Amino acid sequence: xxxxxxxxxxxxxxxxxxxxxxxxxxxxxxxxxxxxxxxxxxxxxxxxxxxxxxxxxxxxxxxxxxxxxxxxxxxxxxxxxxxxxxxxxxxxxxxxxxxxxxxxxxxxxxxxxxxxxxxxxxxxxxxxxxxxxxxxxxxxxxxxxxxxxxxxxxxxxxxxxxxxxxxxxxxxxxxxxxxxxxxxxxxxxxxxxxxxxxxxxxxxxxxxxxxxxxxxxx
Amino acid sequence: xxxxxxxxxxxxxxxxxxxxxxxxxxxxxxxxxxxxxxxxxxxxxxxxxxxxxxxxxxxxxxxxxxxxxxxxxxxxxxxxxxxxxxxxxxxxxxxxxxxxxxxxxxxxxxxxxxxxxxxxxxxxxxxxxxxxxxxxxxxxxxxxxxxxxxxxxxxxxxxxxxxxxxxxxxxxxxxxxxxxxxxxxxxxxxxxxxxxxxxxxxxxxxxxxxxxxxxxxxxxxxxxxxxxxxxxxxxxxxxxxxxxxxxxxxxxxxxxxxxxxxxxxxxxxxxxxxxxxxxxxxxxxxxxxxxxxxxxxxxxxxxxxxxxxxxxxxxxxxxxxxxxxxxxxxxxxxxxxxxxxxxxxxxxxxxxxxxxxxxxxxxxxxxxxxxxxxxxxxxxxxxxxxxxxxxxxxxxxxxxxxxxxxxxxxxxxxxxxxxxxxxxxxxxxxxxxxxxxxxxxx
Numbered sequence: 001x002x003x004x005x006x007x008x009x010x011x012x013x014x015x016x017x018x019x020x021x022x023x024x025x026x027x028x029x030x031x032x033x034x035x036x037x038x039x040x041x042x043x044x045x046x047x048x049x050x051x052x053x054x055x056x057x058x059x060x061x062x063x064x065x066x067x068x069x070x071x072x073x074x075x076x077x078x079x080x081x082x083x084x085x086x087x088x089x090x091x092x093x094x095x096x097x098x099x100x101x102x103x104x105x106x107x108x109x110x111x112x113x114x115x116x117x118x119x120x121x122x123x124x125x126x127x128x129x130x131x132x133x134x135x136x137x138x139x140x141x142x143x144x145x146x147x148x149x150x151x152x153x154x155x156x157x158x159x160x161x162x163x164x165x166x167x168x169x170x171x172x173x174x175x176x177x178x179x180x181x182x183x184x185x186x187x188x189x190x191x192x193x194x195x196x197x198x199x200x201x202x203x204x205x206x207x208x209x210x211x212x213x214x215x216x217x218x
Numbered sequence: 219x220x221x222x223x224x225x226x227x228x229x230x231x232x233x234x235x236x237x238x239x240x241x242x243x244x245x246x247x248x249x250x251x252x253x254x255x256x257x258x259x260x261x262x263x264x265x266x267x268x269x270x271x272x273x274x275x276x277x278x279x280x281x282x283x284x285x286x287x288x289x290x291x292x293x294x295x296x297x298x299x300x301x302x303x304x305x306x307x308x309x310x311x312x313x314x315x316x317x318x319x320x321x322x323x324x325x326x327x328x329x330x331x332x333x334x335x336x337x338x339x340x341x342x343x344x345x346x347x348x349x350x351x352x353x354x355x356x357x358x359x360x361x362x363x364x365x366x367x368x369x370x371x372x373x374x375x376x377x378x379x380x381x382x383x384x385x386x387x388x389x390x391x392x393x394x395x396x397x398x399x400x401x402x403x404x405x406x407x408x409x410x411x412x413x414x415x416x417x418x419x420x421x422x423x424x425x426x427x428x429x430x431x432x433x434x435x436x437x438x439x440x441x442x443x444x445x446x447x448x449x450x451x452x453x454x455x456x457x458x459x460x461x462x463x464x465x466x467x468x469x470x471x472x473x474x475x476x477x478x479x480x481x482x483x484x485x486x487x488x489x490x491x492x493x494x495x496x497x498x499x500x501x502x503x504x505x506x507x508x509x510x511x512x513x514x515x516x517x518x519x520x521x522x523x524x525x526x527x528x529x530x531x532x533x534x535x536x537x538x539x540x541x542x543x544x545x546x547x548x549x550x551x552x553x554x555x556x557x558x559x560x561x562x563x564x565x566x567x568x569x570x571x572x573x574x575x576x577x578x579x580x581x582x583x584x585x586x587x588x589x590x591x592x593x594x595x596x597x598x599x600x601x602x603x604x605x606x607x608x609x610x611x612x613x614x615x616x617x618x619x620x621x622x623x624x625x626x627x628x629x630x631x632x633x634x635x636x637x638x639x640x641x642x643x644x645x646x647x648x649x650x651x652x653x654x655x656x657x658x659x660x
Contacts, residue, residue: 144462154346
């Protein structure tokens with residue numbers, strides 16, 4: 001269960017104050033990246049999402065320590081930052097791994113067997129004892145043309161089948177590129193149906209014709 | 219009729235995403251013209267005359283929306299909604315990946331129309347590849363002096379920031395997007411006040427979809443008449459259509475509005491796989507009520523889809539073939555909205571959870587046909603009762619599925635009950651039964 005909604009609150013304890021920047025040690029690169037983000041917006045609070053994402057890159061998740069560091073640089077309360085971190089799916093509130101595999105299981109992928117693909121990948125990850133990688137099903141990733149698909153640290157691969165699960169997990173485990181040539185930004189990447197020949201004839205309507213509203217026919 | 223390439227005209231050009239190639243093909247001419255030679259009113263009136271409607275789902279006139287921005291010297295903002303998260307939609311991904319400068323040029327023209335001096339592109343965090351491409355393009359535009367202070371050598375100021383979301387469907391809703399941009403949880407706001415009056419940092423804000431803004435440069439270049447000549451009636455111009463699901467060639471196609479739906483599904487996308495037939499389709503992303511075979515010959519326009527009881531929405535057609543049972547589809551759909559409900563309004567937060575539970579009961583054999591009535595009633599209690607339309611976006615397609623496929627739902631209920639009963643009630647053979655009766659109560 002993620003931290004946040006379901007955590008009992010200690011009502012006796014005072015809320016954590018805004019940390020004193022002088023007392024909190026923050027890695028230099030992280031501090032620089034948060035400060036730069038704050039300068040890009042008219043209001044520094046707008047930098048919360050980029051700042052948490054940067055801290056997550058350093059710590060692997062939005063740990064209490066990571067939140068404390070961001071709070072010190074941004075001068076906001078840790079509670080405010082955890083409220084934001086628990087809302088967004090890409091911000092981890094548990095140490096699940098520094099890399100991720102999001103397998104899309106929303107409608108378009110669902111129609112093309114995504115659930116089985118996800119379960120196969122999750123099972124392979126258990127069998128091969130994959131560590132440091134968050135494997136989860138995810139809501140629509142916006143790549144329904146390559147369904148069923150998954151995002152591996154932001155690189156979209158697809159279309160996938162259950163047979164790809166073993167190689168996908170093995171490549172992640174060995175630090176190799178996952179399914180080379182089958183990722184969205186890959187050189188020469190093409191969907192399998194891109195080279196289909198002439199288009200098939202359009203079947204005409206069988207059964208009663210529905211009327212096209214008058215004046216709107218093209 | 220087939221594809222009509224306008225937004226995607228130069229997509230075969232290698233390295234289109236670089237400033238050099240984009241400018242060689244006439245890029246940034248429109249933005250230069252809008253900044254240097256056109257007063258704000260003229261930009262607005264050209265957009266108005268083109269009839270360009272918002273491509274993000276609601277289909278509201280872009281010029282009218284920009285016209286709502288108040289006059290005065292306060293800081294105004296332009297936000298480009300690139301948080302494309304609607305299941306079935308993947309057009310903005312391609313537009314940004316292939317031609318990022320087109321969007322930046324659109325943002326410049328949009329900012330002129332809105333009188334904005336700061337622009338933001340709110341891109342979903344999952345689009346890491348596209349965000350990097352946009353980042354690089356923005357840097358190029360700053361170096362050229364097309365963004366920043368005194369753009370194109372004028373007095374105009376325009377700062378542009380690419381802001382990454384972190385995975386929340388609700389941030390595609392315009393007021394939740396503003397909250398995400400301000401560094402908060404993405405919760406929709408009460409409207410009115412509308413963002414045009416009180417949006418980002420409480421200032422007037424114009425929010426437009428990626429595709430809407432991408433259309434602006436060509437309208438300024440070729441004139442509004444050219445744009446309005448495409449399409450039909452009040453659905454002018456071309457539209458990116460994303461086709462996915464059970465079709466042979468899923469992908470993005472740019473078509474003239476008004477093309478028959480059949481041409482898109484069967485002609486461009488190849489129709490359902492060999493040997494299967496179309497069962498239903500979502501014409502505008504997963505939020506749009508499903509339509510069936512009888513609607514295939516309707517023209518693909520905002521009006522015709524609305525008249526058929528659905529909507530054009532993001533123009534993302536998800537095709538479902540006859541091998542797909544309806545209950546797991548409904549369950550998947552409801553599960554998506556349950557996950558993505560931000561939890562602010564009770565009807566949506568509770569309604570999505572209850573719908574999922576009732577669908578699970580149907581699937582597990584614990585439901586009766588009466589549950590369909592209750593489920594339909596839950597949907598009517600969600601619609602129109604929340605700050606945003608996320609709840610409606612589940613309620614409408616689920617309601618339409620019950621309407622079109624009630625018989626299948628009922629059969630599923632019966633079959634699941636029978637299966638459950640077989641599991642839980644041990645079957646006796648006739649002989650065993652007779653023996654049990656003979657023995658009397660134990």
